[in-house]
Amino acid sequence: MESTGKTTLTISSRNYSSWSMRGWLLAKLSGLAFDTVSVPIDAASRAELLLLSPSILVPCLTHDGNAVWDTLAIAEYLNEIRPQARLLSEDRHARAHCRSICGEMHSGFSALRSALPMNLRAHFPGFRIWSRAQHDIQRIVTIWHECLAAYGGPWLFGAEIGIADAMYAPVVTRFLTYDVKLEPDIAEYCMQVLAHPFVAEWIDAAKAEQEDIDELDMEF
Secondary structure: OOOOOOOEEEEOOOOOOHHHHHHHHHHHHHOOOOEEEEOOOOHHHHHHHOOOOOOOOOOEEEEOOEEEEOHHHHHHHHHHHOHHHOOOOOOHHHHHHHHHHHHHHHHOOHHHHHHOOOOOOOOOOOOOOOHHHHHHHHHHHHHHHHHHHHHOOOEOOEOOOOHHHHHHHHHHHHHHHOOOOOOHHHHHHHHHHHHOHHHHHHHHHHHHOOOOOHHHHOOO
């Protein structure tokens, strides 16, 4: 049963916040009706975006008297209240695999996060990628190869877009921003993600934002 109360998703910058993008995509994919509340870039959100905060409290979903923060928690909550959206596979082994790679995205790839911060308004052709970040990229590409091969595509876990695709969508945007060279099948997957209506809607809104964080706009 749907809640009759007001449901909101609080997000930070659309241009810079990969976690906000993940939470918003998950909520949209679930089919849950919600209002988006955007908070300005203040000291707390700036610290989160610059990877200086000990915890990340945005995005935050408010639904049926519950406040749910942390993107993985939001994903599991949405899967629980909106099972018809099939955000997770009906197959137990696929669900285990999905949760594992989403957890890896959630807690890992620190070199990629710091060296290639999300910036949807920027483009750096020929960007030099250092070895540690390159190792993260190679691991992510391996994950995508394995999923596409195991579940037949076109999405990471088969015919329908799901939690894993939302979790890795900001990485796709980073690959575009920093001109990361990809194998044809992986490039095709990335283009499919970018063409999804919800992803395209997020990117369009990000490009219309006016707030800047100088540290995330420079090529370094």
